[in-house]
Amino acid sequence: MTEIFAASDADIAAEVRAADIRATFRPPAPAQPPRRWKGEALRLSAVTKSFGARPVLRRLDLDVPAGQFLVVVGRSGGGKTTLMRLICGLDTPTSGDVFVGEARVAGLMPQVRLLFQDPRLAPWQRVLGNVGIARGPSWREEVYAALKDVGLADRGRDWPSVLSGGQRQRVALARALVSRPGVLLLDEPFGALDALTRAEMHRLTERIWTEHGFTVVLITHDVAEAVALADRVVVLRQGEIALDVAVDLPRPRTEADGAEATDLRRRILAAV
């Protein structure tokens, strides 16, 4: 590091001697917080969840390495949302354990953030207030960084009521990113959006995930969405894993990925 600094100092000195000071000399940029933060691994061991006598999840085992983009596909009522609620600690399993990193999930986990199907923005808070709803330390800077990530840096002073559906979901995404979660859970957050906005949200989510490196679990019933985004697809059918397949397609992906993607979509559809 010192060598680099010494070299650049020498350069600057030379430039200053040569000609204009303002054109070349800039104070060193303030230290930026690291853009990537730590993803957390997820582990479910023999997790069963029943509501009354009806089991929704049956002895589920699942290992998600840190930083993986996992997509869970299944019909409604297949236990997808229950799985989400168990991972973020909103519900407790009837038996078995859920681990986030080294910690066993018991109660709400600060390193896990959930993006709901609907944006769930408080209409009486401006966008800034919504994104920084937890008001952590130095939240204003973090809120701006998160809003910049989702491309809404200039909408901080707006009320949620003037935003479009896609923008609201982006604000909700920024709110999830503010605390730099190790695990981001996405519970069909794009289901209510139109096709164009959804494709936009896919690219945005993929970009942010690539940039920051957290673990993602996305729930969907859209097979094309799963193949477009996932490192790995898990099909959940009647509370059990019916298919667990890796998706090794190069990113960024398009609709016309060719035979491999088509084949994958067919396999997943067959398992659902």
Next chain:
Amino acid sequence: MSPPARSEAAVLPASAAVPSAAADTIEIRQTGARAAAVGRALLPWALPLGVLAIWQAAASLGLLSSRVLPAPSDVALAFWQTLNDGTLVTNISVSTGRALTGLAIGGGIGFALGVVNGVWRPAETAFDSTLQMLRNVPHLAIIPLVILWFGIGEEAKIFLVAVGVAFPIYLNTFHGIRTVDRGLVEMARVYGLSNAALFWRIVLPGALPSVLVGLRYALGIMWLTLIVAETISSTEGIGYMTMNAREFLQTDVVVLGVLAYALLGKLADSLTRAIEQRALAWHPAYQSEAGGVA
């Protein structure tokens, strides 16, 4: 919003190049719009002013006895006299003081009970049915009891007002808190808000529209209760002023008292509207400018 703004800017130079006739039309249209705006502002006053004119004419022509209803000019005269000898200002300020004290006490109690019962189930179980029972007693029915308890002093009037306003504020606060969006509460929990933060950032703002409806309703009850309480026994206040005037058949002062109540009621309502405008600025119904809709 920026793309439409840009397209407007692109259109502007073209319209600026149009000869000045167009500018004249615009000016005429603006004057016309201004006249229409003034008309809209005056229209609500047309009916009351018309009634006033007919009333004055009827009184001047002797069709209306001053024992039944004094002429508006007599009321204006009474207003001028009581204003000059200071009794009007004293009486109005005494009445307003009573009303606001009662509102502060009763409203505070109603709000506190609404919050506690709204956020904490055991409190609801313990208090709500009792409160519902008490709510159904017409509070003016306990006037004889109140006189026995407090005599005919200030406490009696303030107590009656407080009892009257407590229930609408309690009910609306309770209802507002119970109907806060469950999804938002769940979101707040997942995002790690403490109970205090949950209350201040989610529950209370969510309940506020309902609380303010309760406040407006309470203001009506506040004046009503005060009128009755002051009419029964007072040595000051608008109620006393009107009852005293009745003794001397001064119908003009009685009407003046009624007008004072009307004006105070309207003032209180306008104040609540202003509070709503400010506190509910986030609500689409209170956003005047349509700009920014994407």
